[in-house]
Structure formats: structure tokens, C-alpha cells
Amino acid sequence: MKMLISISWRNIWRHPARSGVLIGAIIAGIWAGIVLSGWANGLIEQRFNRVIQDELTHLQLHHAEFLTEREPQMTLDQADSHFRWLADDERVRSFTGRTLSDGMIQSPLTTSGVQIRGVDPDSERGTTTFHQNIVEGEYLDSELRHPILLGRKLAEKLNVEVGYRVVLSFQDLENNLTSGAFTVAGIFSSGHTDYDERNVFVRNRDLSELIAGELVYHEIAVMLYDAELSDELVKELRQEFPGISAETWYELSPELRFMTDVGQSYLFYIMIVVLAALAFGILNTMLMAIFERMRELGMLMAIGMSKLRIFLMVMLEAVMLTLTGAVLGMGLAWITVDYLGERGIDLSAIGGDTMAEWGYDAVVYPSIPSGDFVSLTFLVVGVALISALYPSYKALKLNPADVVREK
Numbered sequence: 001m002k003m004l005i006s007i008s009w010r011n012i013w014r015h016p017a018r019s020g021v022l023i024g025a026i027i028a029g030i031w032a033g034i035v036l037s038g039w040a041n042g043l044i045e046q047r048f049n050r051v052i053q054d055e056l057t058h059l060q061l062h063h064a065e066f067l068t069e070r071e072p073q074m075t076l077d078q079a080d081s082h083f084r085w086l087a088d089d090e091r092v093r094s095f096t097g098r099t100l101s102d103g104m105i106q107s108p109l110t111t112s113g114v115q116i117r118g119v120d121p122d123s124e125r126g127t128t129t130f131h132q133n134i135v136e137g138e139y140l141d142s143e144l145r146h147p148i149l150l151g152r153k154l155a156e157k158l159n160v161e162v163g164y165r166v167v168l169s170f171q172d173l174e175n176n177l178t179s180g181a182f183t184v185a186g187i188f189s190s191g192h193t194d195y196d197e198r199n200v201f202v203r204n205r206d207l208s209e210l211i212a213g214e215l216v217y218h219e220i221a222v223m224l225y226d227a228e229l230s231d232e233l234v235k236e237l238r239q240e241f242p243g244i245s246a247e248t249w250y251e252l253s254p255e256l257r258f259m260t261d262v263g264q265s266y267l268f269y270i271m272i273v274v275l276a277a278l279a280f281g282i283l284n285t286m287l288m289a290i291f292e293r294m295r296e297l298g299m300l301m302a303i304g305m306s307k308l309r310i311f312l313m314v315m316l317e318a319v320m321l322t323l324t325g326a327v328l329g330m331g332l333a334w335i336t337v338d339y340l341g342e343r344g345i346d347l348s349a350i351g352g353d354t355m356a357e358w359g360y361d362a363v364v365y366p367s368i369p370s371g372d373f374v375s376l377t378f379l380v381v382g383v384a385l386i387s388a389l390y391p392s393y394k395a396l397k398l399n400p401a402d403v404v405r406e407k
Contacts, residue, residue, distance in 0.1 A: 008316035026325025034333035037267040038366030044263040057221040096123035097217040103170030107158035118207030137162035137186030147185030151196025286391035318388030
């Protein structure tokens, strides 16, 4: 076997220019595919972390029908029991209760439909990072009476600033229309312009007072020390409190579910396309090598080299040629992704700011899990072996006697 490896390696470099061009193409293809995949993974990871940490959390509890009906009277009747259960569980890092309502916001200029999110300033700050999105004014722990946070896009639409007063209108527990005046305490920018235009934040005790006259909760959001434990915890919550709806982020957000599922195989799909194109180059190179060495291969068979060894030699040449380019390409890609992962790719100069419409930042930090390089190595070897099958077959069809007699 050692001899075959040595011969195969020397055969590759009989024509340095031809082998070099193919290796260069493999390096460029592997590098481009990994960097592109890293950019896509960076986008997905950035969006995932933002949604989970700013709002969605790892799992949520609701009334059994709240997510489908969103009626104000669909509150969590045993909220205190839920809080105690969560506080005693070592897997839970933090949690917060929220009061939710759909309604209208009115300024002297115009009116707009919004989702009203009543949060506890302290527990919300300890559970999510939403408070870090405040770009003007203060958070909800302001001393103002009935403070409210507006997204920058909504504030521009309503033509209001910090200190202005707006009116929220919504239904109470009896389905009667009620309203309250709130003072703009701060302006936030979540990086998702559509979200900023549709959501406002108030203190849950202020909203509850108008909705029910007492503190009520429609949602409990939970962050865990390990997100992988969310399925396990949800099952236990459903058994402990059969009347509630407990769901993980994976069940709550179709957007994140799709991005996560696609992101896990993004590199695979990209590299399949890249390597499929490169496979034709490998096939062409190996066929040329076989046709140029017909007499040599015939002589090897004539002096006793078995067809199996001939087959292995051709396959080894293809694998070694491809792996040489793949290893160099993966090394270059790893250096590139590592560099860009620290410094980021700023797309603002080419219209990257418009990505905020979909909730993405203009600066993207590419990333590639180290395990993907191992998977890619097996994929490269597989493509090389498949590409070498036909040239190997042509080599095995040689008749030593006919080849040796040729001049």
C-alpha cells in the first residue's frame, strides 16, 4: 500500500501545470463555499440570538388558547404557582411575567395598531437583553407615571419624542374598550424595523390595572442555563400544570425553526453544488491521465500488477489530488472566517442597512462550527471517489497484450 501511495503521489505531479490548475480550482471553490456558508451562518446565528435574548427566550407559558385567540381574559390563573415552580428549578436561569394586549396607539398626528407588551422592568431586565436596545430616553423604571417605550420607526410615524403623551386603547377582561394615557419614556431600536413599528412596551402593573384592576399575566418567559434542556423542561411543566400551554422557542417561532433547520445543513448544500462542479474537472483530469498512460498501465499489468492494484492506484490519485486542494482551501477558509468573525463584514456601504427590514444587522460576523470541517472532508473524499470511478473502469478495461504491441 505504501508503494501505491508513493506512485500515486508522483503520478499527480507528472504534469504540474494541469494538476496545479485543478488544485487551484478546488482551493478557490472550497474557500468560496465555506466563506459563503460562514456568512449565512453568521446571519442566522445573529438573528437567532437577538430574537431569543431580546424577547422570545427559551420557552414560554400561556393560557391553553391564548396564542390562537389572544383574548384578554385568557390569563394564567396559577401564575404564582408557576413562578414558585420555576424559582425552585436549578435549570432555570431567570423568568419574567408579561401582560399582553392588542390595541391602538394614538398621537395628535395619527393612529396605528400595535401589540402592547406589559413587562416587569426588573425581572424583564434580568431575563432578556431588550433594555439594551434603548437609544433615547430611559427604560421603564423611569419615575414617570405610566411610561411607555416606542420603537424608533413607530415614533417617527406618530411624530412623537421622549416626553410626549400618547393614548393606548384596548379591551379589558369584560371585552369593553378602555384606554389610558402614557408618557413616552424612551425610544428603542431592535434592529428589526417591522417589529419596532408594531410593538410598544409598558409596565405590566399599569396595563393590568386598566385591563383587570389587578395584576394579571398572559405570558411567562423563561431563560435556561442550557437551551438544550428546554424540551425536557416543557414536558415536566405540561405534566405539572395540565391546563397551560408550555412551548419551546422551536415551537413558538416558525421563522427561527426554519432558519435553524436550514442553517444546520447550509454548508452541506453549498458544498454539494461546488463539488459537483469540481467533480467534472477531477473526472477530466483523471481521464486525460489514463489515456496518456495507456502503455504504462498495460506494462504494469503485463508484469503482474493486479487489476485491483491498478484500480486502487487511480482512486488514490484522485483522492490525493482532491484532498490536497481541499485541505489548502479549508485552511484558507478557516483563516478567513476567523478573521472576519472577529472584525465582521460591514455591508452598510452597499445597502446593508436595508437588512434591518428583516431583522438583520448591517455588520455580519461569519462563523463555521469546527465539526463542519470534518464532515466536509468526508464529503470531499466521497466526491473524489465517485469522480474516479469511470477513469478507473477505463483503466481496468485495458488489454495488456494489445497495449504492449502498440508502437
